Amino acid sequence: MLPIAGVVAIPFYYILVNTFKTQPEVSASPLALPSSPDFSNYAEVFESLPIVQSFFNTLYVGVVSIVLMLLVGSMAAYGMLIGRGRFMTFVGMLCLVAFLVPGQTTLIPLYRMLTGMQLVDTLEGLIVLYMSGAIFCYFLIVGYMRTIPTEMFESARIDGASAFRIYWSIVLPLIRPILVTVGVFQAMWVWNDFITPNVFINSPDKQTLVLQVYSAVGQFTTDWPAFMTLSVIVLAPLVVLFIFAQRHIVSGLVAGSVKG
Template sequence: MTKKKKWVFGIFGLVLVLAWLFPFYLMIVNSLKPKREIFTNTLGLPKDGTFDNYIQAFQDLDFVKTLFNSLIITVGSVVFIIFFSALAAYALQRVKTKLSGAVFMMFVAAMLIPFQSVMIPLVSIFGKIDQLNRGGLIFMYIGFGASMSIFLYHGAMKAIPVALDEAAVIDGATRWQIFRHVIFPILKPTTVTVALLNTMWIWNDYLLPSLVINKEGKQTIPLKMFFFFGEYTKQWHLALAGLVIAIVPVIIFYFFMQKQIIAGVADGAVK
């Protein structure tokens, strides 16, 4: 690659980075401004920065309780998605029959079904069995998150030699022991990738929780954020401060898992 092309790619990459960071810049600088200044000086830095918006947003969101609700739903859903998807992918990949192939293709095809097409009947059925609660919501997330997760695990398991299973069987291991102690540890990069993708989706989801658990005291952070948008007024200064508070847990999670995520992406690309 010539020096000129490197400069072109470098400038193009810089433009993309700035375009990606620009919304975060707007969110952070405007979260430090009074409501009126947001509209008079949207792009500029705050004239008199204040953290009062964060204090007020923290109180209005009832953040401790709301954070707990989001954590329970997100962590519970992601843990079950990882557990069941890894097991299902292991069975579908190791037991190679026409039935297992057909079941796997059904999971792949399910990724193409939009949620909106099953939204009304799903909520109606769960309402009839009295499961419009956090437990029912976690169950729904498992169903919606399983297809993509099984697809990722299935692809990663193709590169794990069957000889490992056979050696473990010779040593007297059961199928569960083979999966638990031999296969699943090898899938760590894929597991981290699955955890991140599902965490970001479930943590930020608004539509499904609004249909299932939109009750006072049970709301997740995205649902509670709607408190700042009334019929006649929109409290942008508090909403932006609330958004900053809401994304902090996900950013912390991402930075802790960054190495494993990069390893998982590279591992999947090679396989």
């Protein structure tokens, strides 16, 4: 596994070392270590671009949309688990079809819908769009929920608990590992997404971090040190998140893969 990990780490090494070089050094020896570490690229990026504002924009969109995705996805999974009949089967097939449709094919109708709702060029519009990721949350969570003994639900009903009380007090605490797993996956998607904010956001003060990376790409030339510096700034929070959440990710996926 170590040689494989080394191959995977090469792109990260390539990006990181070139953030400490000038443009001529990057062109002359992109894989070599810098002759003398130069932190001016980071200083220049923070001075010339609204990185802090874009960071908080991305954080706001990410946190709110992920919470809503997990809430909607887990409620849908719980409803499908306790529901019966042809209608629930139809809804399950509809969710499957919706999951198979590429998001890029729906950009034009989505843009028209958000224009009518006056949500284009707003962070709230991005949150509404990202809520479509609840369908992915649903598919992972419903498999995990099937490992929960149904006797627990029946005992709660006998004690007089409503369907929402069972969901809030029993189901949510039990599915916490898969919620963390799905939350990390969706966080990586929202944080790294480029096409959605690029299409629906026009104002500079509402741009996300990924859009700032594209600012280093000119019509004829690319400022590679700035481009890679911005890439490191975008990747750093995700790396930290993944390091702290990796144990929960593995336990959530493994626990939901086997019943009994």
